[in-house]
Amino acid sequence: MPGRGLGMARVLANTGVARDTVVLTMAIDLPTQARPGQFAMVHPMRTDCLLARPFSILDHRDGELDILIKVAGKGSASMAVARPGDEMRLFGPLGQSFDAPRLLDGPSIFVAGGVGVVPLHWLARDLHSRGRSTPHCIFGGRTPADLPTAVLTQYEPGWELWVEDGATESLETGRVTHGLQRALEATPGAAVATCGPTPMMKAVAAICEEADAPLWVCLEEQMGCGAGVCRACVIPSASGDRMCTVCKEGPVFAVSDIQFGAAVAS
Amino acid sequence: MSQVSPDLSVQIGPVTFENPIFTASGTWGYGLEYTDIAPPGPLGGVVTKTLTMEPRLGNTQPRVREQPHGLLNSIGLENVGINAFLGEKLPRLRFLNASVIVSLAGRDEDEFATLIQRLAQFPGWAGVELNLSCPNVARGGLDFGQDPVRIERITALARAALPADRSLWVKLTPNVSSIGDLAKAAEQGGAHAVTCINTVLGVEVNLQERRPVFPRAVAGYSGPAILPIALAKVLETARAVSIPVVGVGGIGSIDDALAFFVVGASAVQVGTSLFPEPDLANRMVEQFSARLTELGAASPRELRWEGLAG
Incomplete structure (x- = not known):
């Protein structure tokens, strides 16, 4: 909880990075430095959007925050066409970051799908630039047009890219899970982190369980408040005796701490 | 010219609150989740998540x-x-000088009183709000909340268990043909105030899959859309009873809050709009006096519509 800020963020730049996908650079002074995995609640500032929306933070520099927006509904659609000078209410940074030494010290494999690339990309860049470890990064999109190449190239060692359709010679055809299996065979004992669509993360979880690889997931869930208050984004703890909030206790969880994807009885 | 600042205090039963702005149950946690950006102390009070x-x-x-x-x-x-x-x-709320209304839900008529007896052993709370109207549980909730006879009985049992210096509020559902009858039953049972309104029943449909989106089909609807409904229910309730009415439903600004006083509310609760703006109630407390002065009122009571009695 300490170090959150609530205030108006001013758009400095809007950069298209893939189909229906932009990076918004916003000016806001936050009380603490955000870390990879953390997110901000941003309100689209239109009257037919009641709630703020959670966006994983792509980068945080002094007084500037980058978030990646893929158009999914009316809120993200209006944010994706924001212009420099526009203002939006922002609450953050929120949630827990990736902090397990086993993952950060490597060897590690990061598996991202879609906008799930955001926290893992920032974490990989951060670890590599500080010389702590060099994660093997695997990204999957549906087609080449879905790859945020301008973002992905910022990670020097590069991302292994998979598309389901329309592969070219620099892209592999198939699912990221193929890449993960290959990487796990090449690097036994690697820790794995994943963020992306739930079916993809569940497939990753199944492979990691089979390979006995420790796994951290960064979850996406519908959120009302971002602060553990509205209880909308809960997931049962591993023992099932309590609910964990994705917004406050997550979004990063060791998969062993939660019932990943489990349904809940009332 | 010196200006007297408006009197914002409100008495509900034996308790006087510094101002009439509260947070609604279920929308601000236990009053401890935003202490860094919106401390609970300056509010009229915090109504906790239902326990x-x-x-x-x-x-x-x-x-x-x-x-x-x-x-x-x-x-x-x-x-x-x-x-x-x-x-x-509760100890942390006490430390923060918060005025606390504890929202309670029992599984049966007796359990409300049992919860109050448990609470009575501890200091640091100003009153209770009986949640007789939650639409989202299998038993209780609306079962109790739509029946005036049961409302009166539960309220009377709760009042008997309540220490004499604490305030008893009963939260009513709008999903009935006469909320005034429910309010009268609560008044008859000894409530110090009635809170109007809980959520309006609503359904969202998944057309592709030809089914309601929520597993329980019907959910509770809140937010700006229900403001006019809440104002109408508060108006009806204020005409039906002489105890204070606490208005809640769709408040997103200080003027939304003041509208409730016009139709007879003595206090208000800010709810769903706290999710996107967790400091909204705190800002409303800060704006309250200046806005009243602009409107030429010396207290929120002066906003009350003269035609209300009719």
């Missing part, structure tokens, strides 16, 4: 769905249980 005898895990996903001007929720009274609240939350 039950045992902890509850709540309903399955999805639990909330945004609508164009409101929110559907089916949380299912997830809460830490009365004992964890008393042990972990």
Whole structure:
């Protein structure tokens, strides 16, 4: 909880990075430095959007925050066409970051799908630039047009890219899970982190369980408040005796701490 | 010319609150989640998330769905249980000088009083709000809340268990043909105030799959869309009873809050709009005096519509 800020963020730049996908650079002074995995609640500032929306933070520099927006509904659609000078209410940074030494010290494999690339990309860049470890990064999109190449190239060692359709010679055809299996065979004992669509993360979880690889997931869930208050984004703890909030206790969880994807009885 | 600042205090039963701005149950946690950006102390009070005898895990996903001007929720009274609240939350609220109204839900008529007896052993709370109207649980909730006879009985049992210096509020459902009858029953049972309104029943449909989106089908609708409904129900209630009415439903600004005083409310609760703006109630407390002065009123009571009695 300490170090959150609530205030108006001013758009400095809007950069298209893939189909229906932009990076918004916003000016806001936050009380603490955000870390990879953390997110901000941003309100689209239109009257037919009641709630703020959670966006994983792509980068945080002094007084500037980058978030990646893929158009999914009316809120993200209006944010994706924001212009420099526009203002939006922002609450953050929120949630827990990736902090397990086993993952950060490597060897590690990061598996991202879609906008799930955001926290893992920032974490990989951060670890590599500080010389702590060099994660093997695997990204999957549906087609080449879905790859945020301008973002992905910022990670020097590069991302292994998979598309389901329309592969070219620099892209592999198939699912990221193929890449993960290959990487796990090449690097036994690697820790794995994943963020992306739930079916993809569940497939990753199944492979990691089979390979006995420790796994951290960064979850996406519908959120009302971002602060553990509205209880909308809960997931049962591993023992099932309590609910964990994705917004406050997550979004990063060791998969062993939660019932990943489990349904809940009332 | 010197100006006397408006009198914002409000008395509800034996308790005088510094101002009439409260947070609504279920929308601001236990009053401890935003202390860094919006401390509970300056508010008229915090109405806690509804507490039950045992902890509850709540309903399955999805639990909330945004609508164009409101929110559907089916949380299912997830809460830490009365004992964890008393042990972990209430002492911290006391330390923060918060004025606390504890929202309670019992499984049967007697359990409301049992919860109050448990609470009565601890200091640091100003009153209770009986949640007789949660639409999202299998038993209780609306079952109690739509029947005036049961409302009167539960209220009377609760009043008998309540220490004499604490305030008793009863929260009513709008999902009945006469909310005035429910309010009269609560007044008859000894309530110091009635809170109007709990959520309006609502359904969202998944057309592709030809079914309601929520597993329980019907959910509770709140947010800006229900403001006119809440104002109408408060008006009806204020005409039906002589005890204070606490207005809640769709408040998103200080003027929304003041509208409730015009139709007869003595205090208000800010709810769903706290999710996107957790400091909204605090800002409204700061704006309250200046806005009243602009309107030429020396107290919120002066806003009351003259035609209300008719």
